[in-house]
Amino acid sequence: SIGTVMLRHRTLIEVLGQVNSAEVTGAMLFNREGVLLAYNGYGEGNAANVSAALISSIWEAFDKKGVAGGREDLKEVVIMCEDGVLGATKVANMLLALKATSAVQPGILRAKMHKLSEFLDEPLTQISKNI
Amino acid sequence: MNLFHYSFLINSYSKMVEVGRSLQEIITSTPGISSIFITDRDGVPIASSGTETRSRQALVQSYQMTMEPASKLDMGPQKYAFFYYDQRQVAVITVHPMVIFIVASPDTNSGVLMSMGERMEPLLQQLEKIIGDLP
Numbered sequence: 001s002i003g004t005v006m007l008r009h010r011t012l013i014e015v016l017g018q019v020n021s022a023e024v025t026g027a028m029l030f031n032r033e034g035v036l037l038a039y040n041g042y043g044e045g046n047a048a049n050v051s052a053a054l055i056s057s058i059w060e061a062f063d064k065k066g067v068a069g070g071r072e073d074l075k076e077v078v079i080m081c082e083d084g085v086l087g088a089t090k091v092a093n094m095l096l097a098l099k100a101t102s103a104v105q106p107g108i109l110r111a112k113m114h115k116l117s118e119f120l121d122e123p124l125t126q127i128s129k130n131i
Numbered sequence: 132m133n134l135f136h137y138s139f140l141i142n143s144y145s146k147m148v149e150v151g152r153s154l155q156e157i158i159t160s161t162p163g164i165s166s167i168f169i170t171d172r173d174g175v176p177i178a179s180s181g182t183e184t185r186s187r188q189a190l191v192q193s194y195q196m197t198m199e200p201a202s203k204l205d206m207g208p209q210k211y212a213f214f215y216y217d218q219r220q221v222a223v224i225t226v227h228p229m230v231i232f233i234v235a236s237p238d239t240n241s242g243v244l245m246s247m248g249e250r251m252e253p254l255l256q257q258l259e260k261i262i263g264d265l266p
Contacts, residue, residue: 055200065189065190072216072218075216076213076214077213079212080211081207082207082210084207
């Protein structure tokens with residue numbers, strides 16, 4: 001039933017905020033269609049919505065495009081641009097993305113992303129089962 | 132086609148063989164890398180070496196599809212992109228006007244793959260020259 005598992009939105013936003021540092025400036029959680037569930041550090045306005053939609057379309061393009069047999073699931077993406085770095089990974093049936101300044105060490109960004117996705121995996125899997 | 136064109140094409144061909152050989156050398160000297168291929172910015176294949184995979188063209192197409200959304204992320208021009216799968220990782224390095232795709236094992240150090248762009252700079256210059264010279 002719906003009543004047994006509830007998502008505490010404020011807590012989720014706080015958890016997402018825990019990865020924020022001088023270099024890691026934002027985190028967000030969205031579904032495969034690019035619909036935002038929660039975000040932290042993306043400021044006001046539409047920036048998080050737009051980013052979620054863009055990242056989900058990039059994910060869609062590369063999922064199932066693994067080389068061995070061509071049917072492998074995509075696990076993680078890191079895109080490094082001149083003015084910033086973006087990482088995305090799967091959590092339950094959703095996507096988690098972190099954005100950082102170009103000063104970030106990609107290894108640190110990935111480690112933070114792995115920790116956060118590990119932490120969120122169990123509760124989010126519970127929720128997705130109950131919806 | 133006259134004699135000049137023939138000699139020119141043979142010359143370009145032998146240069147391309149040389150490029151392929153250099154790519155192969157990079158693959159054998161770097162543990163974990165199984166394949167490298169280079170395209171122009173429109174996704175047209177220019178040079179390749181290593182294990183031929185069926186999904187090579189699919190990867191190039193996917194990358195072409197993501198160029199536009201990635202440019203809207205408000206992070207400036209793209210330099211590197213890494214895609215991690217269970218069995219492989221794919222690194223995409225943009226060195227204008229070319230794009231390098233490197234397929235490697237998932238545990239290959241991504242930093243090493245990043246440095247490939249610099250390592251391949253002379254090779255890319257050579258390629259650019261060959262392509263620029265084509266009639």
